[in-house]
Amino acid sequence: MSNKEHHEESFWTKYVFSIDHKVIGIQYGITALFFLLIGFSLMMVMRWQLAYPDTAIPVVGPFIKWLATLNGFASEGNLPSDLYNVFGAMHGTIMIFLGVVPLIVGAFGNYLVPLQVGAPDMAFPKLNMASYWSYLPGGIIMIISFFLPGGAANSGWTAYPPLSDIATQGQTWWLVAMIFLITSSLLGSVNIIVTVVQLRVKGLTWMKLPFFVWSQLVTSFLLLLAFPPLEVAAIFQLMDRIAGTSFFLPSGLVVSGEMLQVSGGGSPLLWQHLFWFLAHPEVYVLILPGMGVIAEVIANNTRKPLWGYKSLVYSSFFLGFMSFTVWAHHMFLTGMGQGMSTFFQITTMIISVPSVIILSCFMLSLWGGSIRFNVPMLFALGWIPMFGVGGLTGLPLGLSTSDIHLHDTYYVIGHFHYVVAPGTIFALFSGIYFWFPKVTGKMLDETLGKIHFFASFVFMNGVFFPMFIQGLAGVSRRLADGGASYAHAADVLKWNETMSYSAWLLGLAQIPFIVNLIWTLYKDKDSKANANPWNATTIEWTDATSPPLGHGNFKKTPVVYNGPYEYSVPGMKDDFLPQTKKMKKGK
Amino acid sequence: MDIKIPYNEDLRPDTGLYNAKLGIWLFLASEVMLFGGLFSSYILLRAGASVWPPIGLDGQSVAHLLEETIGLATFNTVALITSSVTMVMSWVSLKMKDILKFKMYMWITISCAIIFLVVKYFEYSHKIHEGFIPAHDTYMALYFTMTGLHVLHIIGGLFVLVYFVMPNGIKMWDDEPIRFTNRIEVFGLYWHFVDLVWIFLFPVLYLLN
Helix, strand or coil: CCCCCCCCCCHHHHHHCCCCHHHHHHHHHHHHHHHHHHHHHHHHHHHHHHHCCCCCCCCCHHHHHHHHHHHCCCCCCCCCHHHHHHHHHHHHHHHHHHHHHHHHHHHHHHHHHHHHHCCCCCCCHHHHHHHHHHHHHHHHHHHHHHHCCCCCCCCCCCCCCCCHHHCCCHHHHHHHHHHHHHHHHHHHHHHHHHHHHHCCCCCCCHHHCCHHHHHHHHHHHHHHHHHHHHHHHHHHHHHHHHCCCCCCCCCCCEECCEECCCCCCCCHHHHHHHHHHHHHHHHHHHHHHHHHHHHHHHHHHHCCCCCCHHHHHHHHHHHHHHHHHCHHHHCHHHCCCHHHHHHHHHHHHHHHHHHHHHHHHHHHHHCCCCCCCCHHHHHHHHHHHHHHHHHHCCHHHHCHHHHHHHCCEHHHHHHHHHHHHHHHHHHHHHHHHHHHHHHHCCCCCHHHHHHHHHHHHHHHHHHHHHHHHHHHCCCECCCCCCCCCCHHHHHHCCHHHHHHHHHHHHHHHCHHHHHHHHHHHHCCCCHHHHCCCCCCCCHHHHCECCCCCCCCCECCCCCCCCCCCCECCCCCCCCECCCCCCCCCCC | CCCCCCCCCCCECCCCECHHHHHHHHHHHHHHHHHHHHHHHHHHHHHCCCCCCCCCCCCCCCHHHHHHHHHHHHHHHHHHHHHHHHHHHHHHHHHCCCHHHHHHHHHHHHHHHHHHHHHHHHHHHHHHHCCCCHHHCHHHHHHHHHHHHHHHHHHHHHHHHHHHHCHHHHCHHHHCHHHHHHHHHHHHHHHHHHHHHHHHHHHHHHHCC
16 A cells, blocks of 8 residues: 555544445445345244244244234244234345345445445445445434334335335335435436446456456446336325325225225336336346356356356346337236236346356356365356246246246246345355455354355255245235145145255355455455455456555556466466566467 | 556547447446436337226326426426537537636536426425325326336436536636536537437427327
């Protein structure tokens, strides 16, 4: 770190209201990991209710009883069905909007994109700070809403009206929080796009960008263009709930045997269109940056160039574009008509093509590589088949005929959790193990990491695979007793215990990870980790100042000569060629 | 802060843009999606209604009141278009390094924005007074939500406009004149966009009934 630039920064401006993209990235990372833990804990409680309906929960029972009483529900230490609905809605909301997206875009994007394009910071550092400080209040509002009478939002993370229009006040808080989160995403995405387009260093042409940067760029466009329609929907629903309008309330709606005194004339389907116009691209917001992480880790640990780099780039663009044209495949059962269903069924089949191209490129990249089986690579290798399962199980859902049977069953839950949990979250773990030495200068412990990986791998499948079996048998996804009151579920009910035990063991499997993070932070600095422990080629490893990184990132602005994945170049002594190293002519 | 972000003032050769200009265009793209969502919802709800504007629970329709307010809305349209013109003029004045003219045009812009808001206030209160609140029918709900969001954009813009002519904002002209001119240009783009939204709102909500 250069001392001549050193000047006194108070604790507040350095760590709290920081405008340094790296500090903001870490802030996002810590906050999002915390929210992931909360979202996961909600699910572990729900899994007790599903395995042993209406029995008192061990360990956290007294807390659930206290919370239920506060919300006005009756509980003897069990999870009442009203609170089950709250937990279900908030599990989805917290995991997606407060956990995964802030972690993968807010933390990884913020920390790595400027480093990988050789920029001293984001293009708009103050907007970047505003983005985090708009995310955090959104999260806090969501958490506070748990303690309201009637609890937090309970209409599912999709918040379908008319139910959500007449739900308890937690829903209003949910909407307000969502508007904060949407603002945060908007500011963040503008920042990332401008940084990539404007701040690439000399020589870093488009086709020399690491795939991670491409994936963040496409993701940012999705966030930028898909979130505003949800904002419209949220504003409409707020108006419905506060000003008594009927955007989503049809005429003659009867609630609890009484006609609702509203003007009517609204359309519940309008919400679904606006919501899914966001929420389908949101799926790609979740998975694309994950693919970016996997690409970096695979290329680095197979020690050979990524197979089909250009196909990956074009596929991700096509994926981003197509993701705006498939939203109504979530609505096949709304009676919107055969013509519409056919259209969206075709676009849905088309969008699976670029996903398959991306997955195939990753698999072909493994071919003939000298693979290093370190922890980041294990997570990446685990990611490939698990995401494959998630993707392929989506096809029957995208065909309107088979969707009639599968819609709103546990099959859907299994499908999107395979995409998001072992998919995105494995990519996140892979990225955390991979870039941790860049952030802290210390390597995470390999043994603990391997325990973390193998346990997570087994139990993730234990949680999600039986869902396909239950779903094919027709068990609905939102039942507070896990289907116990339905005769057709009787044969597959036994899986509930398997899934629940897997979920709790999956929770235990995260302990080595948390211990690893904290323990490593307290360890002395490992000199090996300082410079470039993975022998990587991209700028953040080869040219940025040693961790902890100084504000400004680079001692002198790098110049790029090579593509991002020049591994094992024939005739070279080292098996990697940094992007910024000029090859001598004639060699 | 001692870190200098590249292309904050000067143009990046291969894109021909400075950072804030790309930033504002991206922001406006997302605004297009916001208002696009609103107008699409308008089409969907109107297509599902048997009469437009619909008849509320009190058996009344706002149709008669709308014809009275077309005049006011036309006046507001003129006010906003004028403000867009003066916004460009103030930017041009900066390019000509004429800070006095800049201030004059900025104040005209500010006045137009205030006039727009005052007229809007009378329109709103008149409608509410007659019982046409947002909950009356879906037309009123759309009317208040869409124009309300537009008014929020005007109010936000007004704060920025005032900041630019206050000592705190304008002192950048002495230190970093290019950056200040860029700021006015970028804000101008936003202001034209807000104007443009009104150009769509006016016929959709007042004339096409």
